[in-house]
């Protein structure tokens with residue numbers, strides 16, 4: 670196996686109902702890379718994440734994923750409504766039977782990292798949408814996975830909150846150096862966050878193009894006003910259009 674943190678090599682996935690969700694998909698990410706998957710509905714983005722999480726297996730081809738487990742963040746924060754923020758974030762450690770003192774420290778640290786230290790005792794319903802998503806990210810990070818899979822985590826948030834969480838996510842990524850694979854429908858979000866954007870097409874799901882976003886980190890609001898950002902957005906949008914046209918013609 671290569672030095673990549675994650676890789677799909679000639680992966681196909683056909684579901685029992687005959688849907689070809691992925692056809693000969695190859696992609697990889699180096700340790701600590703930030704890569705986005707962008708594409709029309711049904712192009713197999715979630716299927717790629719499920720394969721990398723070990724929740725699904727390819728029909729053919731090879732999937733390389735980290736041995737130390739992964740963090741998974743969904744569009745819906747999926748918090749237990751009856752449990753405090755602290756208890757929600759602690760859940761993965763309880764499932765692993767982590768020793769109490771180490772778990773306490775890890776939970777405290779994760780809440781601190783996402784700015785929820787003062788809301789440890791709050792119930793999910795007492796939080797805003799953005800705060801619930803922060804709790805969900807803290808829960809995914811509490812075991813310090815080397816890979817974080819994020820499936821449209823900010824799609825349901827208002828734009829200001831979404832921008833803020835984009836930046837906070839980059840802060841966590843720079844601090845912890847995990848590999849991030851981020852699924853989104855937003856060209857702008859993909860470009861803002863990523864070192865590389867993988868554009869996928871549907872029917873069957875496949876990689877249409879990979880675009881490198883050649884801009885340094887840290888990236889802040891100022892990055893959205895640069896020529897490099899505008900250029901990358903235009904390039905990604907054109908590739909997405911090409912991917913979508915391809916699907917319509919099928």
Ligand SMILES: Nc1ncnc2c1ncn2[C@@H]1O[C@H](COP(=O)(O)OP(=O)(O)OP(=O)(O)O)[C@@H](O)[C@H]1O
Pocket residue numbers: 684685686688689690708709710711712713714715716717874
């Ligand atoms: N368990 C399943 N059984 C049958 N078909 C499935 C299953 N899961 C997904 N599919 C189909 O496989 C294709 C790819 O689905 P997937 O959810 O990976 O796409 P996606 O790009 O994440 O879509 P979206 O952007 O709408 O979330 C779709 O046509 C979907 O209907």
